[in-house]
Amino acid sequence: METLRWQNDQLILLDQTKLPSREVYICCTRWQDVCRAISILSVRGAPAIGVAAAYGVVLAAQNIAARQKDLTVAKLWEQLIPICNALDASRPTAVNLHWALDRMLKKGRSLEKAAIPDVISALKALAVQIHTEDIEVNTAMAECGAAALAKKGTPLTILTHCNAGALATAGIGTALGVIRALHKHHLIRMVYADETRPLLQGARLTVTELMDDHIPVTLISDNMAAWVMKTKKVDAVLVGADRITHNGDTANKIGTYGVSILAKEHGIPFYVVAPVSTFDISLATGDQIPIEERNHDEVRFLQGVPTALSDAPVFNPAFDVTPHENIQAIITEKGLIMHPDDTHIDLFFHQFI
Numbered sequence: 215m216e217t218l219r220w221q222n223d224q225l226i227l228l229d230q231t232k233l234p235s236r237e238v239y240i241c242c243t244r245w246q247d248v249c250r251a252i253s254i255l256s257v258r259g260a261p262a263i264g265v266a267a268a269y270g271v272v273l274a275a276q277n278i279a280a281r282q283k284d285l286t287v288a289k290l291w292e293q294l295i296p297i298c299n300a301l302d303a304s305r306p307t308a309v310n311l312h313w314a315l316d317r318m319l320k321k322g323r324s325l326e327k328a329a330i331p332d333v334i335s336a337l338k339a340l341a342v343q344i345h346t347e348d349i350e351v352n353t354a355m356a357e358c359g360a361a362a363l364a365k366k367g368t369p370l371t372i373l374t375h376c377n378a379g380a381l382a383t384a385g386i387g388t389a390l391g392v393i394r395a396l397h398k399h400h401l402i403r404m405v406y407a408d409e410t411r412p413l414l415q416g417a418r419l420t421v422t423e424l425m426d427d428h429i430p431v432t433l434i435s436d437n438m439a440a441w442v443m444k445t446k447k448v449d450a451v452l453v454g455a456d457r458i459t460h461n462g463d464t465a466n467k468i469g470t471y472g473v474s475i476l477a478k479e480h481g482i483p484f485y486v487v488a489p490v491s492t493f494d495i496s497l498a499t500g501d502q503i504p505i506e507e508r509n510h511d512e513v514r515f516l517q518g519v520p521t522a523l524s525d526a527p528v529f530n531p532a533f534d535v536t537p538h539e540n541i542q543a544i545i546t547e548k549g550l551i552m553h554p555d556d557t558h559i560d561l562f563f564h565q566f567i
């Protein structure tokens with residue numbers, strides 16, 4: 215399975231809403247196709263949607279240039295800015311989406327004197343670079359995380375929430391990347407994967423990824439996490455992230471905050487695995503992170519089967535925020551930030567960024 219591929223000036227996306235039963239690919243020829251795929255989670259995961267959105271800008275630029283023969287660069291940007299805004303608004307929480315679009319816009323602005331074909335080529339090259347960077351960053355994070363966790367040298371039991379795997383990125387994943395690296399060194403005893411209601415990214419995606427890689431995995435419902443921590447000697451919790459603020463507060467899939475409290479209660483270290491592009495240090499604390507609220511039917515139905523009355527009142531936040539005090543370390547491609555807080559994050563960015 216390939217999360218996304220740029221081929222013949224089109225973006226091919228694996229439709230994750232159809233997994234695990236069907237492996238269906240969507241061919242995106244317009245930016246609107248990408249916008250819709252992001253909003254309905256055909257493509258999902260903070261890093262993956264950033265890469266997809268970058269290609270969405272290329273599709274828009276290609277189509278505008280093909281339709282408008284006397285196009286100037288100024289006119290091209292006049293039309294691309296609202297398109298970037300629409301892509302940015304498709305999912306408000308994951309900051310990688312915003313950073314990728316910001317890089318595309320900055321590249322465009324730097325080419326105001328170039329010929330249109332050169333602008334299109336430069337945008338395509340940058341989107342490919344953003345794609346390639348994510349693959350490389352995943353590998354670096356995996357090695358960094360595995361080195362930190364392998365200290366004891368004994369196989370580990372891990373609990374994870376949602377899907378922070380290859381299906382959430384362009385590479386081997388963030389949290390699942392670390393798990394893959396540990397498995398390569400025979401250091402995974404078992405991975406307990408929360409099903410992650412309401413959209414079941416854990417059951418549908420994480421379990422599929424780990425079984426495909428012959429990594430020991432056990433699917434649990436979300437309400438089993440506490441009992442698994444108490445009875446199954448969990449060594450660590452590993453999760454991904456969608457946005458990390460200056461003090462280390464971390465937005466991730468709904469349910470992550472609760473898992474962090476359970477981990478604290480059981481004395482289990484809780485790790486966030488995220489690339490530097492997931493940090494948004496312009497926000498001081500997690501209560502400033504925009505939390506996406508999604509369609510209420512996502513909670514009223516399970517895979518199309520009603521589980522509540524059609525007019526049952528619903529609250530459906532797609533993310534929650536784990537306070538930095540609950541996080542043992544943030545694992546990035548540049549190294550670990552132990553006990554993340556303002557000071558440690560400032561030190562990290564000063565040293566590495």
Ligand SMILES: CSC[C@H]1O[C@H](OP(=O)(O)O)[C@H](O)[C@@H]1O
Pocket residue numbers: 258259260261376377378379382383387388389415453454455456466467468532
């Ligand atoms: C590699 S981090 C992916 C991150 O995104 C997921 O959310 P969604 O499936 O709604 O895109 C979840 O928060 C994961 O941790």
